[in-house]
Amino acid sequence: MQRGSLNRANVTGKGEVADEGWIGVARVTLQTIADRVGVSRMTVSNAFSRPDQLSPALRARILTTAEELGYAGPDPAARALAKGSTGAIGVLLTDSLQVAFTDEFATGFLAAVSGALAPTGLALTLLTTSPQQHAVIPARDVAIDGALIYSCDPGSAATAWLRRRNLPMVLVDQAPEPGVPSVNIDDRGGARLAAQHLLDLGHRRVAILSSSAIGPFGRLSTMQLEGLSNTTRARLGGWLDVLLPAGVTPVILQYQPYQPELDAAAARELLALPERPTAVLCFSDAIASTVVRTAQQVGLRVPEDLSVIGFDDSPVATRLEPALTTVHQDVAAKGTAAVAALTAEIRRRSTGGSDRSTADEVLLPTRLVIRDSTSSAPHR
């Protein structure tokens, strides 16, 4: 049986189509328009998706008719199935989107990503690693053309699903894996610069406040580097690269991020150490700002009594009083690079370009920005 016209409402000679906004009155599809105009469905499809395939006159007629019928353009879901691409890419974030949005640095990355995405016309779909047993797991069930995996636990179910779907993907702020493009910043190098800066200022009693969503927490020995997130490991590694050879053994405190009370508690604990450190290397500007505030609350002056160095150079760094010395990274560049890598990967797949040989790993530079939160070690 011929498809379309025969089983549609509008075949009834009378012609007039039921009108005006009633929900689901026999939906308008390409076929509806085709019947009305008297051409094949394919031609109508071309009118929308490949204008060069039909005469301008006919196309105009088709578009006009579509307009009259209130057609909203080819159905995205159907188009996605037929074409094999959806026009959206996913970003896999932490467990809770809510905390991601409250993190100024994460939103900075998202801003960069959406900026880079704008010219491509791709939409951005937010995914979580949330392990909730909610029948639907976005990473498995949402249609996307590719994904950015941003600073996630590599072992999470969500990343496993994305892998399984064999989607183009790019790892951001995560340990590179063979065959998967990745974008990272030079965490280790930046950390070294920060540590060196402290040594240059004469500090010998140095503390490290290191954060990672995955344990262990509390006091850390310099040896326990496994089980930490990649970024944590890299920064910690960089600090130690410089401190240990100089004979400085830092106190390392590891705490769970995104829990303001715990942050402050960690800061207090640090300042209450028997041999109070004269300088603190912080995992992020966020925790650094907590340290600064906590220090000020207990009557310590920054930087005179305590030098503090952050990481990331997020907006809070310059807002802080005193302005924070920190390791700068270029989020915008990170976002751009990530999008570039992902779109390249998507294109590669669609053009059948084989060769996974070129799984490029981008490493963006970091640099130390010296502001007002660091100064020479106090004379003892």
Added chain:
Amino acid sequence: MQRGSLNRANVTGKGEVADEGWIGVARVTLQTIADRVGVSRMTVSNAFSRPDQLSPALRARILTTAEELGYAGPDPAARALAKGSTGAIGVLLTDSLQVAFTDEFATGFLAAVSGALAPTGLALTLLTTSPQQHAVIPARDVAIDGALIYSCDPGSAATAWLRRRNLPMVLVDQAPEPGVPSVNIDDRGGARLAAQHLLDLGHRRVAILSSSAIGPFGRLSTMQLEGLSNTTRARLGGWLDVLLPAGVTPVILQYQPYQPELDAAAARELLALPERPTAVLCFSDAIASTVVRTAQQVGLRVPEDLSVIGFDDSPVATRLEPALTTVHQDVAAKGTAAVAALTAEIRRRSTGGSDRSTADEVLLPTRLVIRDSTSSAPHR
């Protein structure tokens, strides 16, 4: 011809399926699994989507086989087409996602939305009103189950497309429209409280700094309220409701938001007025903070010389020195209400519930939070 098995690779008696990660080696679909297990495709589908429709034993066998074949679950695009739902909802934001992400208040809303969305398992897709002539317009071409329209120009092409698609939608911070659910805050009431507070403190020379992404800009007469965004109109209305009857005619300055230099310029212009105002009512905390800083730069004390009131009670309000008196609104509640309204609308559609009668319009309360940026008018 029977579909499936006959035109697939795995019918070759030999059984062994080509293996290991080569791209596109005859994709694994429900049919592949069905053939392998020896059941119908439908049963395999049920194994994934409706576990109660088959015996646990068979389901286990199917799942195991799927696992072996590296099947990643029903294809989202195909499923979306067949089921008519995608598992994602869209949020339509300003022209540039990039500015949306840099706006602390917008991200607060997104945080609330994603928080409210988490338990539903729906993903969040970001859409822009971007008028770029980029063949693909997300609002038209991305598959979603519904959309939140957040503080957008109601006349934009993107909203027009969403309307046209007849998608469930909810207007947020926008003029309600008949038949469309909406969520707003009591901008007008809040503005009245702010203005009244100033009057109570004895201020008579009051300025208003009003922002709207859509023109006109510069000095505004009290009569030109058309062409402004809904929120701007409401807040302006509220301020004037109180000021005018009290015989106070404010100077109104309107500027374009998200352009830091312009913000500061507007603030300077305002402070340089021949009869310098003793108090400023600001459209947002962001602009209020610019006013405070600008005032301090030109040597004015806040609040002794100049009282400043913000709007929104965003994080910056408490960070500011002095802490900002502002009109509080509950973003979290707004996000929750918006999601609730949208999911309700989606459910209503799918259950064929007719009655657009209940197009509810939520109006959330606002309240004045008095902090340290306001005080009695200085004696002249």
Added chain:
DNA sequence: TGGGTTTACTGTATCGGTATAGAAGCCAGT
């Protein structure tokens, strides 16, 4: 033993598009 329910699967018809290989008409060149 027989009718009424359940349980467990299957068959067929979509969902609304796009890809691709033609077919028909037309025009220039030889």
Added chain:
DNA sequence: ACTGGCTTCTATACCGATACAGTAAACCCA
């Protein structure tokens, strides 16, 4: 008149699932 090459449009075969009606066997109670 024949050939080749455009430009336009059409026919057919998918894309990979779900909905729904139906069927066969098993179970249940009188």
